[in-house]
Amino acid sequence: IQYVLDKVIVWAEKVADRDSSTEEELRDALIELEDAIAYAESQSTIVSDINAPEISINPLGLKNDKQPLITGTASDESNFEIFVEIKDTSGNVIDSGLAVITGNTWQYKASNELEDSEYTVVATATDVAGNTNKSHIIELIIDATAPQGLKAALVEDTSIVDDKISKNGQVAVTGIENGATWGYSLNNGISWIDGVGESFKLSDGQYNVILRQKDAAGNIEIYDMGKVIIDNQNPIISELSISANNSVVSGKT
Secondary structure (H helix, E strand, C coil), rough: HHHHHHHHHHHHHHHCCCCCCCHHHHHHEEEHHHHHHHHHHHHCCCCCCCCCCCCCCCCEEEEECCCCCCEECCCCCCCCEEEEECCCCCCCCCCEEEEEEECEEEECCCCCCCCCCCEEEEEEEEECCCEEEEEEEEEEEEECCCCCCCCCEEECCCCCCCCEECCCCEEEEECCCCCCCCEEEEEEECCCEEECEEECCCCEEEEEEEEEEEEECCCEEEEEEEEEEEEECCCCCCCCECCCCCCCCEECC
């Protein structure tokens, strides 16, 4: 462009000073100007781009990962970047950075560990022409803390308290977090049974009982109840003997 402007100035000066410029000089100046314009047209292409790239962000909701992976979709083009911002409830930017774009999808993993709290996330796409477009704002809740307080106990611990031997197999479960699911294992965690309500019942036998609960975010708490023995059978006397003078009675079960 500057090259063309220089030729315009030369040609204008020649025209302005027509009295001292010969016809040949004016003609040469005009030819150089026309050549400069033609050269500039052959070397440059002006592209008008007023369309901002499209962008969307996938829902996040409740997460137990302190560095969540944020994903979304965007225009299937190459000349743009996506900048992601995570803000706290006061609007302060807690984490930000450029997303990795692959085709028409993108992803960004938080570079800082986020505390258990509520956040908002927004992504901005900017192309080489300077056009920008923001995604809708989505909510993010971080809960990376496992629930605490899960316990289980025999409803009736007969004879010796807390020895976990009973004729009653009913087990009461407490400390279940609101919205959590729970289950129990009778073989030291090899297999699990889904829990219902706030109790379960054991049949006669010996068990290694473990309980677990998973909160809505996926955090897990484990409670080891230990060895439990349920014996609901009355003892059977298999042998009975009485002394000769009937003073002693003995037997075996």
